[in-house]
Amino acid sequence: MGLVIFSDLDGTLLDHHTYSYQPALPALQELKSRGIPLVLCSSKTRAEMLPLHAELGLQAPIITENGGGVFAPEGNPVAKGDPWQNAGEGWRVLEIGLPITEVRGRLAAFKDKLGLKGFADLSDREVAKITGLSKEQAARAREREFNEPLLPPGDDKAAKALSDAAAEAGLQLTQGGRFWHCLGGGDKGKAVRLLSVLYAKHDPELRTMALGDAPNDLSMLQAVERPVLVAQHGGSHAEMALEGLIKEPLAGPAGFNHAVLAALEELS
Numbered sequence: 723m724g725l726v727i728f729s730d731l732d733g734t735l736l737d738h739h740t741y742s743y744q745p746a747l748p749a750l751q752e753l754k755s756r757g758i759p760l761v762l763c764s765s766k767t768r769a770e771m772l773p774l775h776a777e778l779g780l781q782a783p784i785i786t787e788n789g790g791g792v793f794a795p796e797g798n799p800v801a802k803g804d805p806w807q808n809a810g811e812g813w814r815v816l817e818i819g820l821p822i823t824e825v826r827g828r829l830a831a832f833k834d835k836l837g838l839k840g841f842a843d844l845s846d847r848e849v850a851k852i853t854g855l856s857k858e859q860a861a862r863a864r865e866r867e868f869n870e871p872l873l874p875p876g877d878d879k880a881a882k883a884l885s886d887a888a889a890e891a892g893l894q895l896t897q898g899g900r901f902w903h904c905l906g907g908g909d910k911g912k913a914v915r916l917l918s919v920l921y922a923k924h925d926p927e928l929r930t931m932a933l934g935d936a937p938n939d940l941s942m943l944q945a946v947e948r949p950v951l952v953a954q955h956g957g958s959h960a961e962m963a964l965e966g967l968i969k970e971p972l973a974g975p976a977g978f979n980h981a982v983l984a985a986l987e988e989l990s
Contacts, residue, residue, distance in 0.1 A: 732765070756986070765788045789908040836883055896909065910939065
């Protein structure tokens with residue numbers, strides 16, 4: 723019986739402030755030694771995730787921009803068949819969400835009216851200031867392919883106006899740790915389910931696990947057998963109702979490490 727693990731990045735595998743994964747190294751090393759795929763699943767862009775994927779020495783696919791796209795290394799057994807397309811530089815892609823040009827085109831119909839600002843309106847320097855990323859990292863964060871991060875609404879009334887306008891335009895909203903993300907047709911859960919089906923073709927007894935920390939991780943957690951909600955900075959948990967949800971008391975990569983090692987011990 724095999725296992726595949728899906729993990730959010732910011733606030734889960736990566737520390738919310740420092741972006742370090744050092745506390746998770748014991749679990750990461752154990753996954754590698756057992757040959758268990760770790761699928762990174764994030765609101766981050768492909769340009770942001772590929773360097774981390776390489777640094778961690780992973781071979782599994784990645785899920786980018788809240789499920790807008792799935793990218794897999796060429797030669798990976800799951801990345802076969804007509805839906806997959808060549809993405810260049812040794813990668814293949816399964817596009818799920820609308821392209822960013824379409825998302826931004828639909829946003830344009832109401833963005834100015836509601837006083838919204840997204841990554842298209844911010845400079846690399848402004849994104850770096852908001853996120854704590856370097857200017858170079860912020861530039862990679864702005865290389866959007868599927869969804870547009872927006873500065874959060876100022877109050878509940880503004881949030882409702884944004885939600886209503888997005889729905890009318892055929893777009894979905896999901897709330898991350900720092901931004902609201904606007905996308906069309908894709909979400910983390912859909913991407914996780916698609917990959918789980920592809921993995922299960924090679925192992926009918928496959929078990930699935932996912933770890934996240936924010937509301938935009940809910941669909942991902944709903945799509946697996948062992949959902950883990952990692953604590954946020956300060957020890958609290960995001961509000962989330964899900965049967966079977968495991969609330970990990972530790973935050974960030976320390977929580978990832980503890981939850982993964984516990985699961986490996988229990989499942990073995």
